Amino acid sequence: MKILVTGGTGFIGSHTCVELLESGYDVVIIDNLSNSKKEVVDYIKQITNKKISFYEQDVCNKDSLRNIFKEHSIDAIIHFAGYKAVGESVENPLMYYRNNIDSTLSLLEVANEFNVKKIVFSSSATVYGNPKTLPIREDFPLSTTNPYGSTKLIIEGILRDLYKSDNDWSIALLRYFNPIGAHKSGLIGENPNGIPNNLMPYIIKVATKELDCLGIFGNDYNTHDGTGVRDYIHVVDLAKGHVKAIEKILKGTGCDAYNLGTGNGYSVLDLVNTFVKVNNVDVKYKFKDRRAGDIDACYADPSYAYKELNWKAEKGIEEMCKDAYNFIKKQ
Ligand code: UFG
16 A cells, blocks of 8 residues: 655654554655755654655646556545644745645545545644633534644545545545654664754753743643643654554545644643653743733643544653754764
8 A cells, every 4th residue: 555645754643654654555655845855754764664756846736646647556645744833824824825825725635636635634723712711522513723723624624625625535634742752773863954933942952952941821721730731742643643544544435624633731831841860851941921921831632543443542751851962962
C-alpha cells in the first residue's frame, strides 16, 4: 500500500512517515520545505532502513501533483502541508487562506481525477474554540478565533461536503491536541527557527541558554495553579494514530472526526517543572500578561478514537520532556 504524505518532512509528518514505513506501507512525500529541511528525508530513511520517494514541490501546483499520481499508484493520502502559526495567521490572513485552502483544493481535485478517494486530514483541537465543558468530545460545537484555525475548520467543511456529494470517499479528520516530544533516535523532532511561539520549543531554548527566560502567559487562569492547561501528546503516539486512521479509511467509506489527545491536562508550570526534573536543567521563567486568544484549559476525550481506530496515547509527560530535549542535544 502506498501513501502520499504532503508536508512529510515537517514535525508531525516526519514522525508519521517513520510509523507508516515501520508498519509496512510505502511512502511518497511531497513538501516544498518552507518550514522543514531536506535532511529529514535521509533521517527517516536512516531510522527505518526503508526507501522513500521525495518530491520538493508545492501542493498548490496541480501539474506537479498529476505527475506524482501518474508515477505512483497511490492508495491513500495524508495531508499535513500547510502554514501553522497562529500569530502569523492573524497578521497575514490572506496568505493563510490562500495557501492552506488552495493546496487542499488542488490536492483533492487531482486525487479525484486519479480516483484516489481516501484521505486523512491534519486538523486541530483549535476547531473547538473556547469549549464550555471539558473533556472535549468530537460532537462539541465548532468555532475558531484566528485565521489559522479557520482554515482548518473550512477544510473540514470542504471534506464533509465532498463526502456528501460522493459517498465513495473515505475521510478521517484528525484533531490534534498539543504534540511535543521527538523520536527516540534523536534524529527527527521540532526545532523552529527564531523565537518560538509554542511552549515546548521555548522551554528548550531557555534550557539551552539560547533565550534568557520563559514568559508564562498568565497565572490567573481557572486551573489548579493558575497557568494554562493543555493536553500534551507525544508526537510518536500522534504519528501512530495516523497509521490507525489509514487502516480505518482503507477498510470502508465515510467522513468522521477523531480527537488525538491523551485525555490528561497539564499546566504550563507542570510542563516546566517536569522538564527541569527529568533533564536536570534550569529553566528561568517569569509571569507575564495573558496571551490574546488563549483559553484556560483544553483537553480531549479520546475515547472515540479508541473505539473507532483502536488507538490510544501511551507515552507520559516525562518521556515527552526527555525525548524533546534529547533531540535538541543531538543537533
Ligand atoms: N505559553 C506560555 N509561554 C510561551 C508559549 C506558550 O506560557 O512562550 C502557554 C500558553 O499560554 C498556553 C500553553 O503554554 O497556555 C500552550 O501554548 P502553545 O502555544 O504551545 O499551544 P496552544 O495550545 O496555544 O496552541 C497549540 C498549537 C495550535 C493548535 C492548538 C490546538 O500551537 O496550532 O494547540 O489547541 F491550534
